[in-house]
Amino acid sequence: KAGVTQTPRYLIKTRGQQVTLSCSPISGHRSVSWYQQTPGQGLQFLFEYFSETQRNKGNFPGRFSGRQFSNSRSEMNVSTLELGDSALYLCASSIAGQEYNEQFFGPGTRLTVL
Amino acid sequence: KQEVTQIPAALSVPEGENLVLNCSFTDSAIYNLQWFRQDPGKGLTSLLLIQSSQREQTSGRLNASLDKSSGRSTLYIAASQPGDSATYLCAVIGGNNRLAFGKGNQVVVIP
Numbered sequence: 031k032a033g034v035t036q037t038p039r040y041l042i043k044t045r046g047q048q049v050t051l052s053c054s055p056i057s058g059h060r061s062v063s064w065y066q067q068t069p070g071q072g073l074q075f076l077f078e079y080f081s082e083t084q085r086n087k088g089n090f091p092g093r094f095s096g097r098q099f100s101n102s103r104s105e106m107n108v109s110t111l112e113l114g115d116s117a118l119y120l121c122a123s124s125i126a127g128q129e130y131n132e133q134f135f136g137p138g139t140r141l142t143v144l
Numbered sequence: 145k146q147e148v149t150q151i152p153a154a155l156s157v158p159e160g161e162n163l164v165l166n167c168s169f170t171d172s173a174i175y176n177l178q179w180f181r182q183d184p185g186k187g188l189t190s191l192l193l194i195q196s197s198q199r200e201q202t203s204g205r206l207n208a209s210l211d212k213s214s215g216r217s218t219l220y221i222a223a224s225q226p227g228d229s230a231t232y233l234c235a236v237i238g239g240n241n242r243l244a245f246g247k248g249n250q251v252v253v254i255p
Contacts, residue, residue, distance in 0.1 A: 061241075063242065063243075072246075073243075075243065078242065086242055118185075122188075130175045130176050130196075132176075132193045133237075133243060134190055135189075135190070
């Protein structure tokens with residue numbers, strides 16, 4: 031059974047550009063969550079999608095947005111990139127999006143903003 | 145707001161010793177607790193999931209305990225090996241269905 035996949039694995043952008051990251055959950059999983067990991071702040075929750083609907087949102091500016099498709103694949107978009115957006119972006123999937131479900135993470139997308 | 149703390153931030157042990165990693169959290173109203181492993185520059189690998197009604201979980205050389213009332217969990221790794229060198233992250237999930245992570249324990253097992 032394939033795990034969570036994320037594309038691309040690495041991205042280099044310049045300030046002011048926008049970027050789209052993609053996440054394909056484990057087959058049969060309907061919930062996808064996104065996290066940002068930086069050395070200073072650690073892992074921080076961005077948002078969660080279930081059945082194409084955003085259910086939860088963390089404390090990030092509106093430049094960070096996402097969506098989920100009918101096949102449960104999810105995309106995350108960051109507009110007007112800033113240097114501080116450089117981070118490892120991780121997505122996680124769970125089967126039913128319930129609090130007691132185990133979450134499985136992908137390998138991440140490393141975003142560097144110059 | 146849930147705060148998760150992992151102490152120590154970094155530790156080194158000689159091969160063969162048992163590892164003990166501690167995690168504490170401030171809000172005991174959790175659904176479950178997960179321990180993850182992260183290798184440098186990589187994603188997170190789920191090691192153990194403990195439901196809030198459970199006291200411990202075991203998988204091979206790994207054993208994790210949970211004391212929800214005191215807000216603590218401990219991950220034990222028996223007979224450590226150099227391949228166990230990694231960062232270990234503890235995360236709890238509450239009613240908002242989001243994982244709250246500690247900053248991790250960076251472990252080096254010396255051959």
